[in-house]
Amino acid sequence: MKITFLGTGTSQGVPPIGCKSEVCLSLNPRDKRLRASIHLEWEGKSIVIDSGPDFRYQMIRAGINQLDAILFTHEHRDHTAGLDDVRSFNFIQKKSIPVYLHQRVYEVFQSQYDYIFFPAPYPGIPQIDWHIIENNNFLLGDCEIKPVFVSHYKLPVLGFVFDKFAYVTDANFISAEEKEKLKGMDVLVLNALRREPHISHFTLSEAVSLAKELGAKQTYFTHMSHQIGLHDSVCAELPDGIDLAYDGLQLILDA
Ligand SMILES: [Zn+2]
Numbered sequence: 001m002k003i004t005f006l007g008t009g010t011s012q013g014v015p016p017i018g019c020k021s022e023v024c025l026s027l028n029p030r031d032k033r034l035r036a037s038i039h040l041e042w043e044g045k046s047i048v049i050d051s052g053p054d055f056r057y058q059m060i061r062a063g064i065n066q067l068d069a070i071l072f073t074h075e076h077r078d079h080t081a082g083l084d085d086v087r088s089f090n091f092i093q094k095k096s097i098p099v100y101l102h103q104r105v106y107e108v109f110q111s112q113y114d115y116i117f118f119p120a121p122y123p124g125i126p127q128i129d130w131h132i133i134e135n136n137n138f139l140l141g142d143c144e145i146k147p148v149f150v151s152h153y154k155l156p157v158l159g160f161v162f163d164k165f166a167y168v169t170d171a172n173f174i175s176a177e178e179k180e181k182l183k184g185m186d187v188l189v190l191n192a193l194r195r196e197p198h199i200s201h202f203t204l205s206e207a208v209s210l211a212k213e214l215g216a217k218q219t220y221f222t223h224m225s226h227q228i229g230l231h232d233s234v235c236a237e238l239p240d241g242i243d244l245a246y247d248g249l250q251l252i253l254d255a
């Protein structure tokens, strides 16, 4: 399994437009963060989690020319605003692209992307095979994927477990039952927005505590604000086995 972090920033990205903070002026490429998304190559499948506003550029930047599925965590725009660019994969692959999402998110898409659902759609719109997922494992070819239900304030959000790799963005609470699914991982990804409390995201210290509790061999944080601090200084203060992810980070896992 090959994993590429396509974006590790919060909803406005880092830097947000016009920001002159120390992090936003940093010349370290690891302090530049597109909106949160990840790519997996697993058993010959090319899988993306979320297609936010940076989706097109992320595909080009990472050289992804084939897409076998998009999995959606939730309906917030920083995770969905790039869906229209699925068209490029329709043109390349000459077929519909499978999308996996919760029923609630599907209903939001029906209003936000109404033109995709018109009975006589305009030619050239995204061609998508919709797959509704519940809290049960599902198969993508030979790949078994386990959804994990987490809470983003009051909004249920999906995390995903792929063998010994788990990805959880946009959450500030995980029930004891769902936490069990996230134990025993080789690599775990959790959201860590910033140091100050936030109504719907784990803070850095909350994410560190949870990472220790879940005990993955390696944990990476994602969905970060510029308020978290400079990448290199934050990583230097984190415990062994816990690091900030950064755009372009690639991992090769046995699976
Ligand atoms: Zn988000």
Ligand SMILES: [Zn+2]
Residues within 6 Å of the ligand: 074, 076, 152, 170
């Ligand atoms: Zn969100």
